[in-house]
Amino acid sequence: MVSTVDLMLRPATEHDVDTMRLLRNQQANRDVSIQSHEITADEHAAWWAKTSADPTRRVLIYEREGMTAGVVNFFDIEGSTAAWGFFLDADGLAERGETLPAWIEVMKEATSYAFDELGLELLTGEVLEHNAVVRQMNRRFRFTEGTPEQRYADGREITVIPISLRKQDRRKGK
Template identity: 85%
Template sequence: MLRTATDDDVDTIRRLRNQQANRDVSITSHEISADEHAAWWAKTSADPSRRVLIYTRAGATAGVVNFFDLDGTSGAWGFFLDADGLAERGETLPAWIELMREATTYAFDELGLDVLTGEVLEHNTVVRQMNRRFRFTEGTPETRYAGGRELTVIPISLRKENRRRGKA
C-alpha cells in the first residue's frame, strides 16, 4: 500500500535511504546527515511538483517512492526499499514487485501522467532487468561524476499505454 509521507516519516525515510544496499545503487552514495535530510524534506514537502509516498507491507514501512518534476503529463520517479528488513524476512522480491506495480499505477491513474521517467545506474543490472519486466525502455547512457565516482547513468521511461497491467 502507498500513502503520503508525513513529518512523522522523516527519520524512517532517512534510515532506509542510508542503508548500504540503497546507497550502493544511488547517484548520491554518501550517508545522508540529519541536517541534510531535514533541508531536503523542508524543500520537498513544500514543492507541488513532488510527491513522497511510503510503501507499507503487512503494516510495516517497507519502502519510499519519490515522484518529482511533475508537470501534469510527465514526471520522474525513484524508490528504495527497506533492504535490510525485507531481506531478513525473505520478502524482497514480492515487495519490490508490489511497490513497482503500485507506484506505476499511482503515476498513471492518480497523477494522470502520460510518461514516467527515471534513471538507473548501469551496474545495477537487477533493477534494469525488473524495469524491463515492467516495460520501461532505456535511453542513451551518460557519464556523470558524483561523490568522486564516475558513473554511467541510464535514463528510463514508460509510457502509460505501454505499462503492464494486472500481475507483473
C-alpha cells in the same frame, strides 16, 4: 498471498522523516544511488523542508503488512509527465525473505499511482548501469532505456541510464 489490504502507498509525513533517512542510508540503497554518501540528519531535514512544500513532488511511503517497507518519490511533476525513483527497506525485507514480492508490489503500485492517480502519460527515471537487477525488473515492467551518460557524483564516475514508460505501454494488473 498478500492481500491488497496489506499493501499500500500513502503520503509521507513529518513522522516518516527519520525512517526515510534510515532506509535511504542502508548500504544496499547507497550502492545503487547516484548520491552514494550517507545522508546526514541536517541534509535530510533540509531536503524534507523543501520537498514537502514543493507542489511538483510527491513522497509516498510503501507499507507492507503494516510496516514501512520503502519510499517512492515522484518529482518534476508537470502536466502529464514526471520522474520517479524508489528505495526499499533492503535490510528488513531481506531478513524476512520478502524482497522480491515487495519489489514487484511497489513497482505495480507506484506505476499505477503515476498513471491512475497523477494522470501521467509518461514516467521517467534513471538507473545506474551496474544495477543489473533493477534494469532487468524495469524491463519486466516495460520501461525502456535511453542513451547512457557519464557523470561524476560523490567523487566517483558513474554511468547513468535514463528510463521511461509510457502509459499505454505499461503492464496491466490482473
